[in-house]
Amino acid sequence: MPCIEARGLRKTYGPTVALEGINLRVDEGRILGLIGPNGAGKSTALNAILGLTPYEGELRVLGRNPWDERDQLMRDVCFIADVAVLPRWMRVSQALDYVAGVHPRFDRAKAESFLGRTEIKRTSKIRQLSKGMVAQLHLALVMAIDARLLVLDEPTLGLDILYRKQFYDSLLNDYFDHSRTIIVTTHQVEEIQNVITDLMFINHGRIVLECSMEQFEARYAEVMVSPDHLAAAQALGPIHTRQLFGRSILLFDKADRGQLAALGDIRTPSIADLFVAVMGGNSEAGGNK
Amino acid sequence: MNGASEIAAESPMNSNPTENPNPVRPFYWSVRRELWENRSIYMAPIVAAVVVLFGFGMTAFNLPQLRRNALALEPARMRAAIELPYDAAAMMIMFTVFIVAIFYCLDALHGERRDRSILFWKSLPVSDLTSVLSKAFVPLAILPVVTFVVVFATQLLMLVLSTLVLLPSGLAGTTWQLLPWPRLLSILLYGLVTSALWEAPVYAWLLLVSSWARRATFLWAVLPWLAIGAIEKLAFDTTHFIRMLVHRLTGGFNVGFVVVEYPKETHVPVVDRLTQFDPVKFLSNPGLWIGLVIAAAFLIATVRLRRSRGPL
Numbered sequence A: 001m002p003c004i005e006a007r008g009l010r011k012t013y014g015p016t017v018a019l020e021g022i023n024l025r026v027d028e029g030r031i032l033g034l035i036g037p038n039g040a041g042k043s044t045a046l047n048a049i050l051g052l053t054p055y056e057g058e059l060r061v062l063g064r065n066p067w068d069e070r071d072q073l074m075r076d077v078c079f080i081a082d083v084a085v086l087p088r089w090m091r092v093s094q095a096l097d098y099v100a101g102v103h104p105r106f107d108r109a110k111a112e113s114f115l116g117r118t119e120i121k122r123t124s125k126i127r128q129l130s131k132g133m134v135a136q137l138h139l140a141l142v143m144a145i146d147a148r149l150l151v152l153d154e155p156t157l158g159l160d161i162l163y164r165k166q167f168y169d170s171l172l173n174d175y176f177d178h179s180r181t182i183i184v185t186t187h188q189v190e191e192i193q194n195v196i197t198d199l200m201f202i203n204h205g206r207i208v209l210e211c212s213m214e215q216f217e218a219r220y221a222e223v224m225v226s227p228d229h230l231a232a233a234q235a236l237g238p239i240h241t242r243q244l245f246g247r248s249i250l251l252f253d254k255a256d257r258g259q260l261a262a263l264g265d266i267r268t269p270s271i272a273d274l275f276v277a278v279m280g281g282n283s284e285a286g287g288n289k
Numbered sequence B: 001m002n003g004a005s006e007i008a009a010e011s012p013m014n015s016n017p018t019e020n021p022n023p024v025r026p027f028y029w030s031v032r033r034e035l036w037e038n039r040s041i042y043m044a045p046i047v048a049a050v051v052v053l054f055g056f057g058m059t060a061f062n063l064p065q066l067r068r069n070a071l072a073l074e075p076a077r078m079r080a081a082i083e084l085p086y087d088a089a090a091m092m093i094m095f096t097v098f099i100v101a102i103f104y105c106l107d108a109l110h111g112e113r114r115d116r117s118i119l120f121w122k123s124l125p126v127s128d129l130t131s132v133l134s135k136a137f138v139p140l141a142i143l144p145v146v147t148f149v150v151v152f153a154t155q156l157l158m159l160v161l162s163t164l165v166l167l168p169s170g171l172a173g174t175t176w177q178l179l180p181w182p183r184l185l186s187i188l189l190y191g192l193v194t195s196a197l198w199e200a201p202v203y204a205w206l207l208l209v210s211s212w213a214r215r216a217t218f219l220w221a222v223l224p225w226l227a228i229g230a231i232e233k234l235a236f237d238t239t240h241f242i243r244m245l246v247h248r249l250t251g252g253f254n255v256g257f258v259v260v261e262y263p264k265e266t267h268v269p270v271v272d273r274l275t276q277f278d279p280v281k282f283l284s285n286p287g288l289w290i291g292l293v294i295a296a297a298f299l300i301a302t303v304r305l306r307r308s309r310g311p312l
Helices: A042-049 A090-104 A108-116 A131-143 A161-175 A211-217 A227-235 A257-261 A273-288 B003-008 B026-037 B040-058 B060-071 B074-106 B128-166 B174-177 B181-212 B217-236 B240-253 B278-281 B286-308
Strands: A001-013 A016-026 A030-034 A056-060 A078-080 A147-151 A182-184 A198-203 A204-214 A220-225 A238-243 A247-253 B257-259 B275-277
Touching: A001 A182, A016 A042, A016 A182, A016 A198, A016 A204, A030 A042, A030 A273, A042 A056, A042 A147, A042 A182, A078 A131, A090 A108, A090 A131, A090 B026, A108 A131, A131 A161, A198 A211, A198 A273, A204 A211, A204 A273, A220 A257, A220 B181, A227 A247, A227 A273, A238 A273, A247 A273, A247 B026, A247 B040, B026 B128, B026 B240, B040 B060, B040 B074, B040 B128, B060 B074, B060 B128, B060 B174, B074 B128, B074 B174, B074 B181, B128 B174, B128 B181, B128 B286, B181 B217, B181 B240, B181 B257, B181 B286, B217 B240, B217 B275
Parallel strands: A030 A182, A030 A198, A078 A147, A147 A182
Antiparallel strands: A001 A016, A001 A056, A198 A204, A220 A247, A238 A247, B257 B275
16 A cells, blocks of 8 residues: 555645646555755645645545544654744743643654653753753653554755754664655755655756666666867767866766766765756746746 | 664564553543643632632721621621622622633634634544533533632631631631531522533634634624624614523522512612522523523534634
């Protein structure tokens, strides 16, 4: 059974179309990175999946209709919207008590042990914690829930680099296994490149690119070309060209590796570079955001 | 290169979610949560009680003289004079709680959107119905109980204080003889139940506004009703609507009693005016049932609104 299956998922806010009838399928055990510029429809898609917003079209999450069964669905789904949603007046101990009191799959001992690795005091109020500590607390609460789907919407926004690294490390080492599914959106594309198993670009409410990371590595290649090879390289039809230290970096989709090797060193592009290549053209064509 | 898939490949395939979930009590914990967040629910009446006790203590030196004056009056006025501070204390505390209830309701579903914590609450398996009912439970059940406990404690302390002060003058026994305390407490208890039911549509309306308005909840809660009242006054030169509103806001404590009206200037104790409990009159008042139906409709609308509401 797919974890998430959407057909013709569409959402409009008045005259603005946030999602243009997308089809989506996320299988169990995947980590999907959902990447797109601001206003592309990422949050709308996540909100629909989480039962926070009504939508048109068909959507099943873990076999349920999220809009009608949000509270049931949340037994098996966790989400971290961004670091600032934990109530600031609450004490850490109260947060543990509350989640333990309402969530059937919350393992308090597990949460306590995650918190034991941090500096967070049980008696602190959330407003007294730093942003990074709030993120650690939220992650500790979420990782102690035996959920099947975890949705992370800009989870590391505003965190410093140490916390960001730690955040994904904990997630992969202490939480993720093959029976869980994770969807993550972020603007810090580089930090999830080695985390995700699947990649999806979304823009103007449409899915622009969809592939697994294996496909990503097989399809896309980046070659740094010296000026004397540039004409030959251009002839192979790169999807994007950029300049770095007087050399050209060309990004190819499904190009012949043998031919590319003759032009310079081949490497797998970063998601960020592919994003610029794919979205750069798209944004110009699409006009407004 | 692809770290996640390596880790995934190493993980066992059979780690299904465990099938013996924790016992959960979403309603209970949601109410607890309200009490954690809104300490004014119990702090405000306690502060009012402290103020009352302080005032009573400040005038205690005068108590023997006042008591001698009171004992010289005709029986009804004498009892009224002795009862007065106790009624005043109860009324101060009840008024404080009423104000707390209004502001609690106006903020209950607005604050969680303002501080974005609604996204945290909605990430947990608690239905919007449970959330809204736990918030309605505060003015309808928690606050009346808090009121009763605080009034009881305050009046008890007043009794102890007055007994101590009156002991040297040998008048201490008169308070216990003349103050119908158990009856005052039973009037209070009954009155709190009837007013909670009577005022239910008021609280439900405030919760509705709090889930709907983006800002200025107080104005949205009050202005439409004032506008209707003003239009009625201008169009028909009548004030039925405003009087109905005032009755709804202030009548809750009296509607369950047979009220004996005395001329305004006569001082009669509350126990004489609210002569007897009349639950039949209360329960057969169509205003009660119409109010409860409206309250239910407002709450259903509030649940529906909360479902589609996100952070502001």
